[in-house]
Amino acid sequence: MRILRFTVNGDLVEIGANDSETLLEALRDRLGLTGTKRGCDLGACGACTVLLDGRPILSCLLPVWRVQGRVVTTIEGLAEGPKLHLLQEAFHMAGAVQCGFCTPGMILSAKAYLDTNLNPAQGDIREALAGNLCRCTGYVKVVEAVKLAATWMRDTTEREAAR
Amino acid sequence: MRRFKHFDASSLDEAVSLLARFEGRAKVIAGGTDIVGTLKDSVLPEPYEALVNIKTIPGLEGIRNGAGVLKIGALTRLEDIAHNETVQTKYAALAQAARVVATPHIREMGTIAGNICQNTRCWYYRCAHNRFHCVRKGHAAPGQSLECFASDGDNRYHSIFGDVKDCLAVNPSDTIPALIALGATLKTTKRSIAVKDIFPPSDEPTKMTIIDSDEIVIEVEIPEPQASSRSAYHKVAIRKSIDFPIVNCAAVVDFEGDVVKDCHICLNAVHYKPYVPERAEALLEGEPLTDEQAATAGEAAVWGAKPLPMNSYKITMAKGLVKKILIACREAG
Ligand code: FES
Ligand code: FES
Numbered sequence: 001m002r003i004l005r006f007t008v009n010g011d012l013v014e015i016g017a018n019d020s021e022t023l024l025e026a027l028r029d030r031l032g033l034t035g036t037k038r039g040c041d042l043g044a045c046g047a048c049t050v051l052l053d054g055r056p057i058l059s060c061l062l063p064v065w066r067v068q069g070r071v072v073t074t075i076e077g078l079a080e081g082p083k084l085h086l087l088q089e090a091f092h093m094a095g096a097v098q099c100g101f102c103t104p105g106m107i108l109s110a111k112a113y114l115d116t117n118l119n120p121a122q123g124d125i126r127e128a129l130a131g132n133l134c135r136c137t138g139y140v141k142v143v144e145a146v147k148l149a150a151t152w153m154r155d156t157t158e159r160e161a162a163r
Numbered sequence: 164m165r166r167f168k169h170f171d172a173s174s175l176d177e178a179v180s181l182l183a184r185f186e187g188r189a190k191v192i193a194g195g196t197d198i199v200g201t202l203k204d205s206v207l208p209e210p211y212e213a214l215v216n217i218k219t220i221p222g223l224e225g226i227r228n229g230a231g232v233l234k235i236g237a238l239t240r241l242e243d244i245a246h247n248e249t250v251q252t253k254y255a256a257l258a259q260a261a262r263v264v265a266t267p268h269i270r271e272m273g274t275i276a277g278n279i280c281q282n283t284r285c286w287y288y289r290c291a292h293n294r295f296h297c298v299r300k301g302h303a304a305p306g307q308s309l310e311c312f313a314s315d316g317d318n319r320y321h322s323i324f325g326d327v328k329d330c331l332a333v334n335p336s337d338t339i340p341a342l343i344a345l346g347a348t349l350k351t352t353k354r355s356i357a358v359k360d361i362f363p364p365s366d367e368p369t370k371m372t373i374i375d376s377d378e379i380v381i382e383v384e385i386p387e388p389q390a391s392s393r394s395a396y397h398k399v400a401i402r403k404s405i406d407f408p409i410v411n412c413a414a415v416v417d418f419e420g421d422v423v424k425d426c427h428i429c430l431n432a433v434h435y436k437p438y439v440p441e442r443a444e445a446l447l448e449g450e451p452l453t454d455e456q457a458a459t460a461g462e463a464a465v466w467g468a469k470p471l472p473m474n475s476y477k478i479t480m481a482k483g484l485v486k487k488i489l490i491a492c493r494e495a496g
Contacts, residue, residue: 019169022199042200044405046268058268061199063192065169066218109267130404131266 006067008033009077017064024048024059027074035075035104039133046132049105050074056112056131075104078111086156087111090149091142098136106132110146118154120146164203168213172220175379179352181215182377189213191379193238194273196265197281204291208300217379226250231387237276237380241338242267244275254385255495256341256394256413264337266404276380278338279349279358280372284407285321285332287312299330299369318471320409323478324434325469327365333432334362334371340413340429341396342383343437350382358383359429362436391424392417395491399480408432410477412484416492421451428488430464430481440464443485457489458482 001016008031015030024041027033027050039047041060048060051073078085084092087107097103106129113120113128120128125146126139134142169192172178182189192198192214202210217223217238224238228249235244244250245262264270264278287295298309313321313331321331339358347358351374361372374380388394396413400406410432417425426447430438443460450456461482468478 018166020164020166020202022164042203043196043265043269046266049268055271056268057272058196061196061272063169063195063199063214063216065171066195066216068171128267131268 004064004068006069007071009073019063019065021064022060023050023062023064023067023072026064027059027072033074033076037101037104039101044133045102046105046109047102049108049132051108051112054112054115056109058131073108075108078107085111086152087114087146087149090145090152094141094145094148096137096141096145102132102134102136106134106142110149114146114150114153118150118157120150122147165205165210167202167211169216170213171216174220175217175352175381178215178217178220178379179377181213182379185213187376189215190376192216193218194240194269194277196269196273197277201282201289204289205293206289206291208293208296208302223381233385233387235275235383235385237382238274240271241273241275241278242270244338245270253388254341254345254394256344256396256415257338257385259396260337260341260398260411260413263398263400263403265407275338275383276349278336279342279361279383280374280380281336282371283332284335285313287316288332297330298328299332301369314471317473319473319476320432321471321474322434323465323468323470323474323481324438327435328367330369330435331471333434334436335407335432336437337398337408337411337431339437340411340431341394342385343429343439344394344413344415344427345385345388346415346427347383347385349380350384352379352381359437359439365435388415389417389425391419393492393495395488395495397484397488397491399484410480410484412481412488414485414488414492416447416452416489418452418493418496423447423450423452428460428464428485430485433468433477433481440466440485442466447489452489452493454486454490457486457493460489461486 004017005014017026027036037047039045043058043061049056050059053071091097109132125143190211224236226247227234241261241264251258295312298311303309311329311331342358363370363373394415398408398411400408412430414428426444443464447460464485465478465481
């Protein structure tokens with residue numbers, strides 16, 4: 001076991017980890033951040049999506065040593081205290097959550113995409129979420145939720161710009 | 164997951180000496196999307212003892228457009244290749260191929276060199292816990308004879324050009340057909356070699372490439388195509404995202420008016436290595452590229468195919484795909 005440092009949701013953390021451990025295991029089992037889900041554990045479902053330096057990656061395929069000194073965002077890092085992130089709010093509002101297992105990954109993939117484009121076409125959203133499988137919703141409401149969140153986020157940015 | 168040691172290499176020299184020290188029992192890791200899966204599932208009879216991370220080596224990432232040649236660093240992520248403007252305009256087949264690899268997440272992690280060097284997806288070979296100790300894995304126990312489980316099993320995704328030393332697995336890379344059609348070269352720590360030449364001879368099918376266990380890919384170089392040429396790529400898979408190709412194909416066609424001056428076609432997922440249908444290329448050259456010509460080239464491309472009991476559909480697919488890609492090149496102008 002060796003000592004590893006990285007930033008999770010704004011906090012600098014220091015953990016002991018084995019060489020052959022994945023980021024997913026470290027997040028869930030060492031840091032208690034169980035919002036990141038273990039689905040296939042093989043890179044096929046997207047349930048374990050987290051943001052690494054802002055980009056969506058699969059934590060089940062990433063040896064934890066690869067995040068040394070880097071910035072990880074998990075679903076727990078999106079809300080500010082009791083105030084949900086607009087994407088979380090929109091998923092709630094649009095009814096885009098059923099069992100919820102895919103939701104953390106969906107929201108983080110959507111966030112990474114909306115951070116680069118707040119004016120997404122339907123096809124852009126579908127493509128950004130192409131790595132996240134959902135067994136419940138049929139995706140329609142998920143895409144609607146992301147569109148709704150994009151509208152809200154655009155409004156917020158415009159309001160802030162006007163101030 | 165089987166335990167391994169994880170080293171962060173800070174230079175190519177360090178990485179090479181680590182790999183050499185483990186004498187084949189260590190493997191390079193870059194994006195990790197292929198190797199981590201293999202280790203997790205304990206696919207191999209003798210799993211790697213160590214991974215040497217080369218992402219920590221500076222200077223191996225990025226796309227540089229030089230004098231008549233595009234240089235893509237080995238660690239350049241597939242997502243960056245797919246969205247690079249130069250690649251999209253001058254090397255369209257490569258941008259199209261990179262864009263349909265797996266999922267956005269895997270393209271964020273996976274690198275071009277990893278996509279070139281990736282292992283086969285044969286479902287017997289990849290079955291967890293080395294459940295099918297097949298001919299490709301080698302190392303027979305005394306008195307044991309190794310076989311290819313696909314030959315009598317479910318071979319719907321396997322080779323249509325026959326076995327190689329009994330193995331029917333195919334090369335699943337999306338980017339390789341585009342790179343071969345575009346005439347790309349690999350620069351490694353040991354040599355400079357055309358991508359089409361990195362595959363083992365047919366008497367050594369257990370390796371995906373001839374790149375040594377202590378050799379590291381540094382860069383991919385692609386000569387700038389003629390201004391009068393056009394390229395295209397397409398992949399047939401079950402779903403639009405995630406899945407590996409059932410058949411894929413890239414072509415680069417150089418035109419003089421309507422007439423084909425020069426033409427390079429490459430199919431993949433049809434044989435143990437990428438398949439260049441030379442007959443099809445030859446019959447196209449010097450003729451106008453009509454729809455009929457494209458269809459004839461499709462027929463010629465699968466000349467000599469030997470389907471397995473479950474995969475003759477792949478022959479039909481490959482034919483149609485070659486035709487489609489050639490027409491796409493014609494229309495791209
Ligand atoms: S758990 Fe990582 S992709 Fe499914
Ligand atoms: S809501 Fe159940 S998997 Fe998506």
